[in-house]
Amino acid sequence: MTTTSRPVVVCAFRDDAQAQQAINDLMNAGFTNDQIHYSVNKGGGGITDDLVNLGLSQQEASFYNNEFEAGHTVVTVNTSDRQQQAYDILTGDGGYDVNSGSGQQTQYTSTAATTAPATDTTYATTAARNVDQTQTQDVKLRAEQLQPNTRWVQAGEVNVRKDVVSEQQTVNVPVTREEVYVERRPGSGQVSDTPIGQDDERTIRVPVSEEQVDVTKQTVETGEVVVGKRPVTETQQYTDTVRREEAHIDREGDVNIEGTDTDLTDQTGR
Numbered sequence: 384m385t386t387t388s389r390p391v392v393v394c395a396f397r398d399d400a401q402a403q404q405a406i407n408d409l410m411n412a413g414f415t416n417d418q419i420h421y422s423v424n425k426g427g428g429g430i431t432d433d434l435v436n437l438g439l440s441q442q443e444a445s446f447y448n449n450e451f452e453a454g455h456t457v458v459t460v461n462t463s464d465r466q467q468q469a470y471d472i473l474t475g476d477g478g479y480d481v482n483s484g485s486g487q488q489t490q491y492t493s494t495a496a497t498t499a500p501a502t503d504t505t506y507a508t509t510a511a512r513n514v515d516q517t518q519t520q521d522v523k524l525r526a527e528q529l530q531p532n533t534r535w536v537q538a539g540e541v542n543v544r545k546d547v548v549s550e551q552q553t554v555n556v557p558v559t560r561e562e563v564y565v566e567r568r569p570g571s572g573q574v575s576d577t578p579i580g581q582d583d584e585r586t587i588r589v590p591v592s593e594e595q596v597d598v599t600k601q602t603v604e605t606g607e608v609v610v611g612k613r614p615v616t617e618t619q620q621y622t623d624t625v626r627r628e629e630a631h632i633d634r635e636g637d638v639n640i641e642g643t644d645t646d647l648t649d650q651t652g653r
Contacts, residue, residue: 385482386490391437392460392469394478395450399423399521401477402456408472414460422457423521430457437461446481466491526627543610560593 396402409419422430430451434444437459451457460469470491482489
């Protein structure tokens, strides 16, 4: 438990509706509108310097500023005699302070010995109405977006194999052979000493030769097949249904609405 006598009580709320309830409860308990400060991030600067000026340490101010920038609501109550009561109301409605993260609670001691004023129901109701008129609330609109991601999957494969194919081939080979020819020539007319018929048993033999073709087979490389992969980029379309939130204004009674946002229309079309 952490004890402090600081006159400022500070709590953050993750839910803005809880912060509004805490403010209403504070006013019902008699805290005035001047004592309560309500901070919501509207895109402006931080609140560190303001909290330091209220008496918070730099570390405490940085903690609440981080909560403020994260979109949480920060409520401060300035009181010198009812710090503990304000702290109990804030934490009872869902608020947390710099010590809540470590499981500790803050114990406040009064800086002025005064008696808590009686509850003024009429005043509290009027003050709460004033706060409701001056404070604003955000309605956050969200929409779905398509987030494409790519991943590698196997689309198929290519197998390369060899088959033996038989075919008929014809080769023309020139070959040489010998032929016998007989040629009659006229005689010289001279007187022959050989009697007629003496050479009847004589035979002339002429050997005839020719070339023959011997065919052998040999294996030669006729080419090659190269298989590889290369990336190819293409565009694919993906269509899906997405949802988004739109804000619409419902009008009840005779209420004037000011603004230039043409996207927001009430049910009457005005």
